[in-house]
Amino acid sequence: MRQKIVAGNWKMNKTLQEGVELAKNVNDILAKNAPKCTVILGTPFIHLTEVVKTVDSKNIKVAAENCADMASGAYTGEVSAAMVKSTGAQYVILGHSERRTYYGETDAILKEKVDLALANGLLPIFCIGEVLEQREAGKQNEVVKAQVENALFHLSADDFGKIVLAYEPVWAIGTGKTATSAQAEEIHAYIRSVIAAKYGKEVADNTTILYGGSCKASNAKELFAQPDVDGGLIGGASLKAEDFYGIIEAYN
Numbered sequence: 001m002r003q004k005i006v007a008g009n010w011k012m013n014k015t016l017q018e019g020v021e022l023a024k025n026v027n028d029i030l031a032k033n034a035p036k037c038t039v040i041l042g043t044p045f046i047h048l049t050e051v052v053k054t055v056d057s058k059n060i061k062v063a064a065e066n067c068a069d070m071a072s073g074a075y076t077g078e079v080s081a082a083m084v085k086s087t088g089a090q091y092v093i094l095g096h097s098e099r100r101t102y103y104g105e106t107d108a109i110l111k112e113k114v115d116l117a118l119a120n121g122l123l124p125i126f127c128i129g130e131v132l133e134q135r136e137a138g139k140q141n142e143v144v145k146a147q148v149e150n151a152l153f154h155l156s157a158d159d160f161g162k163i164v165l166a167y168e169p170v171w172a173i174g175t176g177k178t179a180t181s182a183q184a185e186e187i188h189a190y191i192r193s194v195i196a197a198k199y200g201k202e203v204a205d206n207t208t209i210l211y212g213g214s215c216k217a218s219n220a221k222e223l224f225a226q227p228d229v230d231g232g233l234i235g236g237a238s239l240k241a242e243d244f245y246g247i248i249e250a251y252n
C-alpha cells in the first residue's frame with residue numbers, strides 16, 4: 001500500500017554509541033509527537049541490533065543501507081539479507097548512487113540483492129536517479145526507466161508491491177542543491193507511469209515513491225505536498241534528531 005515515509009540514511013556516520021544516542025533522541029521526540037508517517041532509520045550494519053532494541057517499533061522501523069548479492073558462504077566482509085533480517089531490521093536500502101558509483105553495483109547485481117532481500121522478508125528501499133550530465137542532456141526519464149526495468153521488472157506484481165522507490169537525483173545528494181518540487185513531481189509522475197505500463201494503475205498508485213537529495217525541514221513540506229511524492233530519503237539532515245524531526249513534522 002502507498003505510504004508516507006520519512007527514512008533516514010546515516011551512511012558511514014556515527015560510532016555505535018553515537019548512533020544509539022541519535023536513535024534514542026529521535027525515539028524520545030516521537031514518543032511525545034506521534035508521527036503521521038512511517039519513520040525509518042537507515043543505519044550501518046553494526047548499529048542495527050542496538051537501534052532495533054532502542055526504538056519503539058510502533059513509531060520507528062529500521063533499515064540496513066545495503067546487503068550482499070549472495071545468500072551465504074565464503075564472501076569475506078559481506079553481510080547477507082538473512083543476517084540483516086535476524087537483527088530485527090525490516091527494510092534495506094538498495095541501489096544507492098554511492099553504492100553504484102563507488103562500489104560498482106550494476107543493475108544486474110542489484111537485481112540479485114532485491115531478490116535476496118525479498119526472499120528473506122526484507123522490504124527494499126530501491127534508489128534510482130540520474131547524474132548531472134544525464135539531466136543536462138534531458139535523459140533523466142530514460143535513465144530512471146532503465147534502472148527500474150533492469151533491477152525490478154522481473155518481479156511479480158505481488159513482490160513489486162513490497163518495493164519502496166526512492167528517486168534521488170545524484171546532483172542533489174549532499175550538495176545542498178535540491179530538485180524543485182516541480183522537477184520532483186514531474187519525474188515521480190513519470191516513474192509512476194512506467195510502473196503503471198508494466199503492472200497496471202492499481203499497483204502504480206499503491207507504490208511509495210520517495211524523494212531524496214538535500215531534503216531538509218525548510219523544503220520538505222513543499223516537496224511532500226506534490227501528489228506523486230510520498231516522502232523522503234534523508235541523508236545529512238537525518239544525523240541530528242531535531243533536523244530529522246523537522247522533516248517528519250512536514251506530515252504533522
Ligand code: PGA
Nearest residue numbers: 173174213214234235236
Ligand atoms: P542528502 O542525502 O540528504 O545528504 O542529500 C540523501 C541520500 O543520499 O539518501
